[in-house]
Amino acid sequence: MLPLAVLASSLLPGLLIFLLPERRVALRTALNLAGALAKLVLVGMLLAGVSSGETYVFRHAVLPGLDLALKADALGLLFITLSAILWLFTTLYAIGYLEGAPHRSRFFGFFSLCVTATMGIAMAANLFTFFIFYELLTLSTFPLVVHRGTAKAMRGGSIYLAYTLAGGALLLAGIVWLHHLLGHTEFVHAGIAKSAAADIHGQLRLIFVLLIAGVGVKAALVPLHGWLPQAMVAPAPVSALLHAVAVVKAGAFGIVRIVYEVFGVEFAQSLNLLFPLALLAALTILWGSLRALFQDDLKKRLAFSTVSQVSYVALGVALFGPVGTIGGLVHLVHQGIMKITLFFCAGNYAETLGIHKVSEMNGSGRRMPLTTLAFSIAAFGMIGAPLTAGAVSKAWLSDGAQAAGMDWAVWVLWASSLLNAAYFLPILWRAWLRPRPGEWPDEHIPARGWRETGWLLLLPPLATALATLLAGIFADHPASPLTWAKLIAGREYLGGMP
Template sequence: MTWTAWIPVLVLLTSLVPAVVILLLPERRERLRTALSLAGAAAKVALVVALVGPVVDGRRPEVRVPFLPDVDLVLRVEPFSLYFLGLSAFLWLVTTVYAVGYLRDHGHHRSRFFGFFSLCVVATSGVALSGNLVTFVVFYELLTLATYPLVAHDQTPAALRGARTYLHYTLVGGVALLLGAVWLTVLIGPVEFADRGSPAVAALAASDPGTLRLVVALMLGGLAVKAALVPVHGWLPKAMVAPAPVSALLHAVAVVKAGVFGIVLVVDMVLGVQVAEDLGVLLPLTVVACVTILWGSVRALAQDGLKARLAYSTVSQVSYVVLGVSLVSATGMTGGVVHIVHQGLMKITLFFCAGLLAQTLGLTRVSQLAGVGRRMPLTCAAFTVGALGMIGIPPVAGFVTKWWLGLGALDAGEPWVLAVLVTSSLLNAAYFLPVVARMWWGKAEAGAVLPRPVGPEAPWTMVTPALVTAGCSIAVALGAGLAFSPLSMARVIVEEGWWP
């Protein structure tokens, strides 16, 4: 037992302790609240950095607590856990800074907000570090519960309705996941996540493929709700009523990502890609992912609300991850895994900008954005980077993803997927480029007077995070070939861990 063995628990505590303390703080203790949030976030980033060395050396810090007499709760740092944990730790830090600015003038119930915000991160970190299915289910459901107060934060009837829809979808999805997880545990004992899949699952696939197929369908069906796959994506646009930092977190690291992270875990660390292919679960997954990619984009076209457009864009973009891991090809899987980070960076940038526009100028609709680039150039520049990335234009991260996914589709012998990718990129362009064009070159309509600029365009606490994540979206693409770039990490995870 070395010091690294306890790091998984410390990682959870860096957000659990702030969460509990902040929830108990009175509303006016703003400085202490901010300090706690930032200290927790910074400590988590530091821990993640400290973990990189040991994990590269092949160590897998692990903590076990008995849950039932023969089932343990397990936290373990695998390379894939660290990859997702790193994303969430970094984006949490950035989003905390942004949220402090966002809520400074217009906030209410801020202790509740930041408390549950931190609790969300506990849940996300727990999801990332889960070493077996039980642990995953525990944190996955905790995430549902911790995000409910955030979605309902504004307490308006619309917010409460959105939150209720969110809860209905995710709880029912959780039931399917729970049933699948218990069933699998009954069949083969506690299911530990392992590279190339669990051997016990492989044995079951040989002896009773029918039951295993049913179990996997239940689990994937449950996970699909949070991953917002068509046809169970309906909660995501409704959850748009949440404040912008929450939407950013929901779409980039927490809820939606936990869903796809779970799907990737089931396919690559429970079944293993070989067993998954033999069972025949990959092709249906590819089809669902493609349908979701196209349907999300088509719906995004028709949305005038900026956040609604971004929400449908998330439905579409997150499915690239599912598409990637459903391809029987190391290249395709790498494309999927790398998009977990890429989509997170780009989408969080876009939501930061949407929040900036709404909070500073009160603009929430695409049709109101004409000429706003002259008033808020930095915000609109960040938005442009995110939008170009989503379309897949180099040198932004989205291009790297689409390149690898395309190669993977050919490699896996599914050339029709290329057509989906091309169509989707065209649709992406069709719903993002008009927004960008209107921002920079649009003429403000008569009567729609933008307020006169006074001083900086917005509080630095809100602009800086957007610029940082936009910069990162470009950096991860330009530096894709370097060691420890998301792409290199994804390649290591897939080629050394998962590819048979």
């Protein structure tokens, strides 16, 4: 029942929050924080149990041969732990960000449903269950994207919904086709498709394309990425949620599940499916970085950065071998930590100084030094500077490319790092070294907290910036994301601990 309890820890507070009147601020905050803290405790119990060899499975028959099934395994827990920790920080940030704003009960209700769907995706034991929670994630994030209710927000939300529902339709088509061929769609170590008869290998290739396209929408693979910059009309906590905790991570996680536990990495390689996936990931990495270069809107620059950075996960999976897999899996965590820091800081600039554009950031580092310090650490992490989480990811991905005999991918990673520097360093130069232009676009000195900004807006990015450093400096610690990624890669390639 522990997987159900993990779901309930966000589902029940969310349903209760929907019923609260706007004036019940203290109770709403208590429910939000109680749910986030309870989820951390429950995820800690799952981690301890799985580490000691326990198995956690919930299964309910919907139709003959079709089960709603949850399981907690090492791969799912990597995603669950990231989401649970970042949900707590995002909740704290959202409470401060939305202070005094309308429709907070609606916002936090859907916010909790979104995290519930993310947990369901991570613990899904088959493609049917994965699809149910995958579409629940779409439906629960749409109200968050359009939360402000402006014409621009509604347009961005409509584009988001069109892309994600189309992706869901492709995913469903692939699932139904696969179920028709194999009789079930369970996630199984080394894949369920490997035992398929040779005469259906052509169909399996088409099914692979459908499944990857279905999850590739949320993973923002080119050319399925068009929704992501448009969704930046959402409030900063929602942008953080989309990029670091839920949506794009769900897409990247889906790619990992499909390659390793639907097809099996060796069978996918035998069908010549991994090399095209690697090329698509490389194209997305370079295209996203190039587009980021030309964005003056800060959140859109960060959005195109996400398009690029999330595809590191797909590239690592497609580099046939354990080293590349470790790089891709650990980047699933590291990118989330770094990107949520950047979006927290972007929200701080917007809420405190009215800054929305890169060209408006001159002198902002001296006005908001702690926020800009956190932004700088995360930006250097994205570039891959030493002692940061990004350096660890890129080192393993580079080594994985060489081990797989795909040296061209090393050049893609180097080019990406140079482009990362080209669109992040000018921001830091403006913030720290350029003089302020005079008056800020729309300055608000908080009534509570430091003069820089409210404390609920400042503590989350400082904490996640610190995590960016700790994940890089202590990468070999037994509790690090890298260690957990090694365990998963060892299971996929060696049948046990590496």
